[in-house]
Amino acid sequence: MIDRAYDVVIIGSGAGGGTVALGLAPLAEQGRRVLVLEQGPRLADEEFTGEELEMAEALYADSGGFLTADGTMTLAFGRVYGGSTAVYTGTSLIAEPRVVESWGVPGLSHTDLAERSRRFAEQNNVHLLEPVEINENNTLFAAGCEQAGFEAQQFPVNVKGCRGSSLCNLGCPNAAKQGTDRVQLPAAERRGVEVVSRAEATRIEEKLVVVRVSAAPAGGKGSPSEWEPGEYRVRAGAVVVAGGAVGSPALLLRSGFGKRLPRLGEGFTCHPAFILVGEHSREITNDVGHPKSYYVDRAVEEGYVLETCMYFPFVTAKSLVGFGATNESFLRAFPRLQMILVLACDRATAGNRVAVDSRGQPVVHYRFTDEVVRALAAGTRASARIFFGAGAARVHVPLASPPELRAPEAGEIDERIRPEHFVAGTVPVSAAHLMGGCGMGSSAADSVTDSWGRVHEHPWLRVADSSLFPDSLQINPYLTIMALADRVAEAIREDAIR
Amino acid sequence: MIPPGRRAFRSLAVTIVPGAARLDAEGWQDVEARIEAALRTRPPRLRRGLRLLVLALEWSPLLRHRRRFSRLDDARRTQILDRVQRSPNLLLRRGFWGLRTLVLLGYYGRSEVRRSVGYRADPDGWAALMGDFPTGPEDGIEGGS
Numbered sequence: 001m002i003d004r005a006y007d008v009v010i011i012g013s014g015a016g017g018g019t020v021a022l023g024l025a026p027l028a029e030q031g032r033r034v035l036v037l038e039q040g041p042r043l044a045d046e047e048f049t050g051e052e053l054e055m056a057e058a059l060y061a062d063s064g065g066f067l068t069a070d071g072t073m074t075l076a077f078g079r080v081y082g083g084s085t086a087v088y089t090g091t092s093l094i095a096e097p098r099v100v101e102s103w104g105v106p107g108l109s110h111t112d113l114a115e116r117s118r119r120f121a122e123q124n125n126v127h128l129l130e131p132v133e134i135n136e137n138n139t140l141f142a143a144g145c146e147q148a149g150f151e152a153q154q155f156p157v158n159v160k161g162c163r164g165s166s167l168c169n170l171g172c173p174n175a176a177k178q179g180t181d182r183v184q185l186p187a188a189e190r191r192g193v194e195v196v197s198r199a200e201a202t203r204i205e206e207k208l209v210v211v212r213v214s215a216a217p218a219g220g221k222g223s224p225s226e227w228e229p230g231e232y233r234v235r236a237g238a239v240v241v242a243g244g245a246v247g248s249p250a251l252l253l254r255s256g257f258g259k260r261l262p263r264l265g266e267g268f269t270c271h272p273a274f275i276l277v278g279e280h281s282r283e284i285t286n287d288v289g290h291p292k293s294y295y296v297d298r299a300v301e302e303g304y305v306l307e308t309c310m311y312f313p314f315v316t317a318k319s320l321v322g323f324g325a326t327n328e329s330f331l332r333a334f335p336r337l338q339m340i341l342v343l344a345c346d347r348a349t350a351g352n353r354v355a356v357d358s359r360g361q362p363v364v365h366y367r368f369t370d371e372v373v374r375a376l377a378a379g380t381r382a383s384a385r386i387f388f389g390a391g392a393a394r395v396h397v398p399l400a401s402p403p404e405l406r407a408p409e410a411g412e413i414d415e416r417i418r419p420e421h422f423v424a425g426t427v428p429v430s431a432a433h434l435m436g437g438c439g440m441g442s443s444a445a446d447s448v449t450d451s452w453g454r455v456h457e458h459p460w461l462r463v464a465d466s467s468l469f470p471d472s473l474q475i476n477p478y479l480t481i482m483a484l485a486d487r488v489a490e491a492i493r494e495d496a497i498r
Numbered sequence: 499m500i501p502p503g504r505r506a507f508r509s510l511a512v513t514i515v516p517g518a519a520r521l522d523a524e525g526w527q528d529v530e531a532r533i534e535a536a537l538r539t540r541p542p543r544l545r546r547g548l549r550l551l552v553l554a555l556e557w558s559p560l561l562r563h564r565r566r567f568s569r570l571d572d573a574r575r576t577q578i579l580d581r582v583q584r585s586p587n588l589l590l591r592r593g594f595w596g597l598r599t600l601v602l603l604g605y606y607g608r609s610e611v612r613r614s615v616g617y618r619a620d621p622d623g624w625a626a627l628m629g630d631f632p633t634g635p636e637d638g639i640e641g642g643s
Binding site for chain 1: 605
């Protein structure tokens with residue numbers, strides 16, 4: 001076991017960890033030792049090839065197929081320098097006041113979060129794409145919304161020099177997406193923050209992190225770790241856990257913090273989602289251009305959000321319910337496909353939680369509530385109307401039996417698309433907005449941390465990622481994660497001058 | 499997972515993706531190698547479970563149809579897998595989901611197949627498709643909320 005000592009150790013380099021790293025760069029410049037541990041590899045620019053399977057393996061935990069405990073949903077989260085900011089589409093929304101207020105966290109205001117979010121939006125070059133940059137997969141969505149009576153809003157996105165590869169979810173091959181891997185982490189490193197890749201925090205003890213550094217696998221992507229492979233004991237004045245809504249609660253649980261924090265791991269939400277495809281009679285621009293330009297927010301009224309999306313052949317194929325010739329015929333129509341993602345705005349529910357197994361590995365328990373299934377069904381019906389409104393000839397809808405609707409059947413949408421057709425383990429559901437598990441609140445009885453991410457009864461330990469959310473955000477979460485992480489960095493800076 | 503039940507596996511794969519019937523020996527090898535590679539990092543119990551599922555599906559029609567799955571016609575194979583994916587038993591449903599996912603990964607992971615379905619995504623984006631790409635403002639903030 002090799003011993004090291006730092007003033008601050010940050011575990012994770014995504015939207016949370018990367019933000020804290022830059023926020024603590026002033027301390028590094030003053031000679032304090034700040035370390036970021038990232039479990040995944042650091043890739044060179046030329047290693048982002050856009051190849052579906054190899055990039056999924058290189059960038060995601062379990063290649064993007066991390067399964068919930070009962071095996072009925074896959075969770076996608078990044079495990080790479082930059083965390084999930086390397087693999088998201090860069091959609092950048094500020095949390096709604098109603099959501100932050102409903103959390104009821106003492107000391108946390110929407111005004112403060114929104115101000116910080118705007119600052120990160122500016123830092124990450126968030127803007128609306130020009131109409132000429134928006135592909136037909138997106139313009140058809142907007143047109144279909146108009147026809148079907150839905151209000152489509154445009155996503156601000158954090159790109160700079162986007163060439164329209166459409167490969168955001170496989171890591172931008174043109175370094176255009178402004179995630180922490182492109183903005184905050186390099187800036188922090190230039191100012192003296194140390195980042196070590198392939199470094200897994202296996203356990204946290206009082207002001208100490210046990211770390212396992214792995215060798216680069218033969219033939220795999222990414223450079224070797226900055227440290228020699230082996231086991232390390234890293235002493236730290238402060239520890240910031242930013243391993244995401246699965247990784248952070250799991251690390252704290254296997255380190256024994258659950259004994260004094262009964263809410264640790266509880267309150268997991270994830271916006272369960274599925275992909276719908278509609279086929280047009282002509283080829284459209286879909287796998288070129290930024291994939292995600294518009295959304296429809298029906299969270300308040302019906303509990304769902306619709307987003308444009310574009311996925312790759314394997315992900316598209318596995319997202320269709322069932323098997324056989326009809327599914328294959330949708331895939332063979334790839335250049336004519338329009339895609340919509342339906343996300344349910346799930347709420348923190350007893351039993352939906354992160355736990356650890358006997359080896360300390362994360363296990364996510366998740367049950368689809370009736371509300372979630374109803375929201376998915378309502379979102380599916382809305383999507384079918386939007387597809388047909390845009391002129392699609394047929395649509396694949398997981399909540400109909402059979403799951404194919406043709407344009408002349410558009411009048412049957414309400415009868416055909418029913419929540420009763422939702423069968424867990426048959427309908428392919430996935431989630432990428434993982435939240436909760438270390439929720440903020442006022443005491444250990446109702447939460448894990450305070451509004452500044454400080455873990456109750458452990459003043460040297462903080463959390464800075466989406467696990468802080470006491471309930472789901474109901475929009476894409478990364479700006480809110482950055483805003484919360486910025487508060488954590490501010491609190492540590494203040495601690496340092498005391 | 500594949501060697502002891504290759505025939506069974508391939509008949510299941512063709513039922514899940516009928517286009518797989520057109521694969522030559524090299525194509526099958528490629529599909530199976532991708533699946534084996536994907537399974538390499540998964541827990542051994544998962545690999546064992548999938549091998550068992552393939553064999554169970556191969557022998558399951560014997561009583562009713564007096565034939566193994568791989569000897570049935572397409573309609574009967576489809577009928578059987580449809581029953582499995584709708585089974586009230588979650589373990590069976592998720593087992594089939596896993597098998598289906600692996601078959602799709604092996605098949606649609608092939609560059610030949612991606613090309614054949616018309617998938618065009620290219621790191622050069624608009625430039626690769628049209629020889630040019632649209633440009634928008636690259637700095638300044640618009641619509642942050």
